[in-house]
Every structure is written in C-alpha cells, then in structure tokens.
Amino acid sequence: MTSGQPTLPDHLRDGLDIAFVGINPGAYSATVGRYFATPTNRFWRAFSRSGIVGINRDLISGDEEWLNDAGVGFTDVVKRASASASSLKAADYRYWAPLTLCKLKEHAPLIVCFNGLTGYQAFAQYSLNLRLKPKLGVQVERIGTSWVFVAPNPSAANAAFSLDVITGWYQKLGQLRDSLKSRG
Numbered sequence: 530m531t532s533g534q535p536t537l538p539d540h541l542r543d544g545l546d547i548a549f550v551g552i553n554p555g556a557y558s559a560t561v562g563r564y565f566a567t568p569t570n571r572f573w574r575a576f577s578r579s580g581i582v583g584i585n586r587d588l589i590s591g592d593e594e595w596l597n598d599a600g601v602g603f604t605d606v607v608k609r610a611s612a613s614a615s616s617l618k619a620a621d622y623r624y625w626a627p628l629t630l631c632k633l634k635e636h637a638p639l640i641v642c643f644n645g646l647t648g649y650q651a652f653a654q655y656s657l658n659l660r661l662k663p664k665l666g667v668q669v670e671r672i673g674t675s676w677v678f679v680a681p682n683p684s685a686a687n688a689a690f691s692l693d694v695i696t697g698w699y700q701k702l703g704q705l706r707d708s709l710k711s712r713g
Contacts, residue, residue: 535559539604540593545638546600546706547581548675550629552607552614552648552682553621559610563590564603569685571692572644578692579699581706602638604629606652613686614647619655626655634673639709641675642702645682665698667705676709678702 537554551564558566565572577588582599593603607617607625629652633641643649646663653659657670668677680698681690 534610535562536608536610537562537564537603537605539602539632540564540597541602541604541632541636541638542597543636544600545597545602545636546710547640547642547702548602548604548633548636548638550633550641550643550648550652551603551605552645552651553605553617554608554610555684556610556612558590561590564593565683566590567685570683571685571695572683575683575692575695575699578696579703581699581703602636604632606643606648614684617651622651622655626652630656630672633675637674639675640678640702640706641672642678642680644680645684645687646679647682649677649679666701676705678705 536559541548555567558564573588573590582588582596582601588596606629607621609621609625611617643652646665649663650661653661653670659670663679665679665681668679670677680702681687681695683695
C-alpha cells in the first residue's frame, strides 16, 4: 500500500520504555529516512527539553537508533508518507492501524505515546474498534499491557500548542514512565 514510495522504518524492539507513534511520515522525513526531520517540527526540541533521556546535548532527527538503545522507539499509525496528514484517507487507517496494533502488542513497550489526538482517535477507531473523543494525557484504554498517553502533535501545522506546552506534556510522559518503573 506504499506503492514503492519511501517511508520510515520502525524503531521498535522488546523492552522499550516509550514508543512514540506519529500519524504518518511526512514526505520530507520519509525521503531523508528520519523521524520528525522537517526543520519546523518541534518534536526534537521539545523532547530534548523534557529531560526524558538525561543527556547534555540537543537531540536531533537521526538519533532514533541511539534512542532505541536508550528505551525509546518510533513508529506511525499509517506508514504511507504524505506532504500532510490531512491527505490520509479512511482506507489508509483501515489498512495500517491494525498492523501498527500488532507491532505494538508484539513489542509491548511500557508506554505508547501518540503524537496528536487525531492519530490516536483514528488508531482507536480502525484498530480497536473504538470511537473516542480523547483528551491529552494518560488514556483509559490499553494496548495489550502498554499504557497509552497522548501528547500534542509537534508539527508546526499544529500552532495551537507552543513549544513550551509540548515540552510540558513530554515532561508529564517522563513522570508517568518514572512512576510506572518505580512500581516495579
């Protein structure tokens, strides 16, 4: 269903603390092979500022493999790249969301973090058969044994949330991770 177009590889493995799930790869990100690669996307700046991974440098697009070793993974609800997520059709979600569900259940990260309400809502509808009106933060639903968290979409197209607000949500995600890990 990708028609030979480039997409992004999954960075998933067993034992992850957090698996970030985007809506779909942007065309530029898919071309360069890196998550959130568009310079205006705020993911890397917000994630670096959040302190989820304690390092003394700014994280950048291309750090996905290093982060995977540090317990952070990446995938998408839909693997078809596009210039804008608004171009996705129901058929894209119908095809890809169940495949993403299988991958997430197989690898069972401690937390699955969806970047954006839209992505989580479509994922829930097309893979869990749930019609939800989710809010940001921890969700009631689980994916297998994984907790579900929704953060604001860091895309520059989502101007409703500032870099500081997105950073704050990632800090809450880090606090949830720390709390869950301390429970054993």
